[in-house]
Amino acid sequence: MSQVARDELEILGLSPAERSRQGLDAEDVTDALTAVLRHGTAEQKEFVGCTFPAMSLANQMVEPDETHPVVFRDCTFEGPLELTGMHLKMPVVFENCTFDALDAAGAWFEDDFEVRESAVRGAVNGFEARFVRDARFPDTTFEAPVDFDEATFGDDTSFNGARFANVARFRAATFNGKSNELDDNASFEGASFAAEAEFTQATFGHVDFRDATVSGDASFREAAFDGDADCSGMTFEGAAAFDEVTVDGDLNLEGATFGEEASFEGCELRGGARSLEDDVRLVEAVFEGPVTFASSRVRGVNATDATFGDEASFESWQATGDVWFEDADFDGQALFTEAHFDDDVSFVGARFHEAVAFRGAEFRGATARVQANARFDDARFEATADFTAASFTAASFEGTAFARTVDFTDSRFEEASRFRLEPTTNETYVDFTGASIKEGTITQPESAWVRYDFTNASLGSVSLSAVVDADRKQLLDYFRFCNTEFNEFDGYEFDFAAHTGYLDRNSWVLHEFDENRSDPEYAVPMDPEHVETTYLRAKTAASAAGQMKPAGEFRVKRQQHARRKYIDIARDSTTDLGTRLLNAGRAVENAFLGLTCGHGMRLARIVAVFLLFPMIPAMLYAFGGPMFLTGAEQLSSVGELATADGRATLYENIHFSYITFLTIGYGVLSPTGALARLLAGLEVYVNVILSGLVLYGLIKRSEI
Structure with a gap:
């Protein structure tokens, strides 16, 4: 190792006060660190308990002689660490470190980049940063806004247990990673977001948000998930927006809690190829505010025991697989x-x-x-x-x-x-x-x-x-x-x-x-016309099905309500006179058929009428006076029936009435009185009518 390298190591190991006494500034520290990054050994690239001033490695390409990882353990960066546009070709690990701020906009990290159990007090700018391999920030606290908009995470990414005290933005970020069911390539498991979390238009492979908490609003609008998205146990205390999200794998929201409005409008939730797992899992999920899945297209959905505390809208959605809402609880309107x-x-x-x-x-x-x-x-x-x-x-x-x-x-x-x-x-x-x-x-x-x-x-x-x-x-x-x-x-x-x-x-x-x-x-x-139509349809259907008794009975009901329709028309003063008279005649005809033979369905009644009708004119012939006189003579009073001659006279008049009614012929008996002759002719006419009705009733009866 050269003497220069030893001096550089000594500079990096000095405290801020010692550097000040020796007249060393931030640029000297930066140069020393750059030299170690490029030429240092594995041991030299490990920094423990060091304190660094504000440093800028912006737009530098750092390509080491040997790709040993650079490790900062228990270190403090008192000023902003500026890595804007930097191209770094070695692994970097920050463990239990404290940062004033971190600016890595446009930086390019070709190897693993890890910030573990650390704290960043100032803003983090990772706009358009590129992490070619693993990027890990587990259990790290971000006290100021975090911006990874349009950043690219090329392999597994972890923010497990991370704490975002301010706004966290990952808009249009890309989490490529390898699709691995056993080790999700992007993970925010147990992370907490104290303010807004924005993943609008982000792209994920497999991602894990299990048990994460978002206290502010969360936006995943137009995000794309190429693999599974596991958000089970996640808590959204603010509004959650998943509008127009696309998930090619399974979406798991089991046990998730949504404290305010949740929107999944226009989503494409396609589900994975595994037939034994739910494509969209909402088991025991709780939606305390309004939720909408309107106009979304999903595969299978399992919302067993889910709770919807406010309006739940599934309007115009399409589910192509099985859907379960078993034992779900809808406290608000469900659409x-x-x-x-x-x-x-x-x-x-x-x-x-x-x-x-x-x-x-x-x-x-x-x-x-x-x-x-x-x-x-x-x-x-x-x-x-x-x-x-x-x-x-x-x-x-x-x-x-x-x-x-x-x-x-x-x-x-x-x-x-x-x-x-x-x-x-x-x-x-x-x-x-x-x-x-x-x-x-x-x-x-x-x-x-x-x-x-x-x-x-x-x-x-x-x-x-x-x-x-x-x-x-x-x-x-x-x-x-x-x-x-x-x-x-x-x-x-x-x-x-x-x-x-x-x-x-x-x-x-x-x-x-x-x-x-x-x-x-x-x-x-409920007017007679519609009621009549009801029984007509019932009669037609019963007759077509061979159910003749119901068909006959419905025919009677139809005629009864048809008569009421005719009467209503006849009473309607706004209808022309001809129509009124025509329907009045129909009503009379209908009433006559109903009274005599029950519209063909009351055979016993018409037979009884047929057999007993001649008794009516017989009484007129026997007691009606000279106008009803026949060859059978008459009785002057009912009292004469007590005598044999009186009863014989009554019998003769009854006999005369029946042979007249049946058109058998008079023989020695004939009507002599004017009304008797008229009534005798009427009996023959009534016989024709009643005979026809009896035959009509017999035919209808045979159909039952």
């Missing part, structure tokens, strides 16, 4: 409007304390006969639930508790779906207006039944039942059908025959149910 679920979805045991909306959501999972692809079993909805225009492959709502209105208006269920809802209040009401349910089951619970409205809905092979068999006799009290289609799906018919027992007891009424709301609002007015 899944226009969300797309391409695989299985589970909200089993989830709790929604405020309104929830799945308007226009699509549950596209594959058909599964054993288990539905969209499951809400045992979930609890304490406010309104809106599934308007949602579409399901197959859904399950077994044991789901609803406290308010459930709106399935215009929703679609393509395969077998199951509903067994558990109302928690008397206001529970399920609106299936315009919905389409191809097949499935709707089961009423053991108590506190739910009301279902199927106005304008399309039902296929949907089974209605109750948990308690004895309750089935009142089952349809809680189902309302109006303008409902029952045969839209080929091969999937609604089975009215399964409910004939109830329908017989309830006069085959479909369009009403046990209404629990004081001012119900329906999609169509």
Whole structure:
């Protein structure tokens, strides 16, 4: 070793006071350090307990004779250490050191660079710095702002346990590193950020933020993660922004806490290739403020036991893998409007304390006969639930508790779906207006039944039942059908025959149910025209399915409500007179058919009318006076029936009436009175009508 090198070592080992006495300034110290960096041995490059003044190695290229690491242990840098634009080709380690400030803007470190368990009191400027190999800052405290904007970290990077007391910026920084599942190439595990942490547009491979804490706002906007991002146990006390983030690996936020607003809008969370790990893991994560995943595209998501303390928005997001929100807790409004679920979805045991909306959501999972692809079993909805225009492959709502209105208006269920809802209040009401349910089951619970409205809905092979068999006799009290289609799906018919027992007891009424709301609002007015259409569709569907008794009974109901429609038109003063008269005639005709033969469905009634009608003119013939006189003579009073002759006269008049009615012929008997002749002709006319009605009833009866 040369004498110059010994002098340089002595300069570096002097205290500030000793250097002052010898007239040595900061430039002398800098020159001595540069000489040692370039030509020193391994032992000479180790500095312990040294104190350095402000030094500038800016824009220098330091290429050593031998690439031994330079180690500063327990050293103090009393002035700023300026490494701006420096090109250093050896490992550097600072251990338990204290810095006044550190400026490495544009510096180029070709070997390992490490600042361990140290403290930097002033600002750190690493703008556009390049760390070709490992860069490590574990357990280091940064008391002033830190700027690593556009810095490049070429290999493993560690800020584990680091403490950032002021703003920390890594905007557009690049953490290249090697993708290594066992040793993340960028790690901030246990780090704490007392102010803002900015990683906007940063690029990561695998990164580890486990148990890190950010007290200020955190921004990862437009950041790109080429590998896994492990943020489990992380705490965000301020707002957290992950908008338009791209993660090619798995994103782990298990047990993370978000104290204020969290935003994941427009993200691409693609998930790794490992099928046994969650692509996005939110298990037991806590979102105390509003959170949005709106317009994001994700693979699989596991949010089991997650807590959403404020509004949670998943609007227009698309999940291409399995999604679990099992036992999740939504304290605020939950929005899944226009969300797309391409695989299985589970909200089993989830709790929604405020309104929830799945308007226009699509549950596209594959058909599964054993288990539905969209499951809400045992979930609890304490406010309104809106599934308007949602579409399901197959859904399950077994044991789901609803406290308010459930709106399935215009929703679609393509395969077998199951509903067994558990109302928690008397206001529970399920609106299936315009919905389409191809097949499935709707089961009423053991108590506190739910009301279902199927106005304008399309039902296929949907089974209605109750948990308690004895309750089935009142089952349809809680189902309302109006303008409902029952045969839209080929091969999937609604089975009215399964409910004939109830329908017989309830006069085959479909369009009403046990209404629990004081001012119900329906999609169509409950006027005779819509009610008539309801029974026409029910009759057509039942007839096509070969369910003839229901078809006949619904035909009767249709005619009854058609008569009310005709009467309303006839009473409408704004309608022209011809139309009013035409509908008045229809109403009379309808009433006559209903009264006589029940529109063909009351055979016993028309047979009875046919058999007994001649008794009416027979009484007129027997007691009506000269105008009703026939060849059978008459009785002057009812008292004459006490005599044999009186009874014989009554019999003759009855005989005359029946042979006239049946057009058998008079023989020795004929009408002589003017009204008798008229009434005899009327009997023949009525016989034609009633005979036709009997035949009509026989035909309809044979169809049942």
